[in-house]
Amino acid sequence: MDYGLQLFSVRDFTANDLEGTLAKVAEMGYKTVEFAGYFGHSGADIRRMLDENGLKAIGTHSGADGLRPENIQESIAFHREIGCENYVIPGHDLSTAAKIDEFVEIVNRAQPVLEAAGMKLHYHNHSHEFFPNNDGLIIHTELEKRTDMMFEIDTYWAFNAGLDPVETLERLKNRISLIHLKDGFKGGIGKSLGQGEAPVKAVLAKAVELGLGIIVESEGLDPDGISESRRCIEFLKEQNI
Numbered sequence: 001m002d003y004g005l006q007l008f009s010v011r012d013f014t015a016n017d018l019e020g021t022l023a024k025v026a027e028m029g030y031k032t033v034e035f036a037g038y039f040g041h042s043g044a045d046i047r048r049m050l051d052e053n054g055l056k057a058i059g060t061h062s063g064a065d066g067l068r069p070e071n072i073q074e075s076i077a078f079h080r081e082i083g084c085e086n087y088v089i090p091g092h093d094l095s096t097a098a099k100i101d102e103f104v105e106i107v108n109r110a111q112p113v114l115e116a117a118g119m120k121l122h123y124h125n126h127s128h129e130f131f132p133n134n135d136g137l138i139i140h141t142e143l144e145k146r147t148d149m150m151f152e153i154d155t156y157w158a159f160n161a162g163l164d165p166v167e168t169l170e171r172l173k174n175r176i177s178l179i180h181l182k183d184g185f186k187g188g189i190g191k192s193l194g195q196g197e198a199p200v201k202a203v204l205a206k207a208v209e210l211g212l213g214i215i216v217e218s219e220g221l222d223p224d225g226i227s228e229s230r231r232c233i234e235f236l237k238e239q240n241i
Contacts, residue, residue: 004032004058006217010225032058043081057084067110088122097135122150127161156182178213190219192231
């Protein structure tokens with residue numbers, strides 16, 4: 001399997017040394033990365049770093065503002081430069097019906113523009129999207145009904161919300177191409193893969209069955225992001241998948 005790493009996992013290193021961090025990520029055995037910021041580097045510079053380390057950009061966590069009409073062409077050009085086809089919104093304030101309305105309008109206008117450029121639009125969940133917002137709406141349900149965008153299911157946050165992440169992947173399999181594989185305990189306590197209570201092995205098996213892109217995310221920085229990310233891929237290598 002070609003596993004990816006969400007670079008938020010190594011945020012304690014990327015801000016000061018993105019290039020060196022990418023080299024370490026590649027040395028561990030990760031084949032793809034998902035960006036969580038660029039720290040002043042140009043698209044050309046990032047593409048060089050990726051190429052030199054044999055990495056590919058499987059996705060970026062990029063805000064909805066980058067999809068507004070005045071910004072979207074610049075966003076597309078940047079993603080093309082770094083060789084990335086997946087634009088992932090990492091979250092958004094959808095706490096009211098009006099905010100959902102505005103967001104739905106943004107993504108529904110942007111999605112065909114991205115598709116015409118050969119890109120896919122995704123939304124990444126946390127736990128709160130599966131609970132009623134201030135106006136009693138289940139955010140994820142609204143996005144499922146009112147948009148055609150893809151979902152990058154964060155399987156730990158789905159588990160934390162009381163869902164079965166395997167069932168969630170099956171239910172939404174036609175709208176998922178990427179997942180976050182993550183472990184932890186209920187209550188938002190993140191852990192390296194294999195060290196929490198989330199059903200990581202079952203999620204991994206389901207993701208392989210469905211042919212999904214698997215992106216590891218581990219947020220604990222225990223004792224630092226490199227150590228935690230290394231534990232995660234060592235766990236994955238032990239699964240012999």
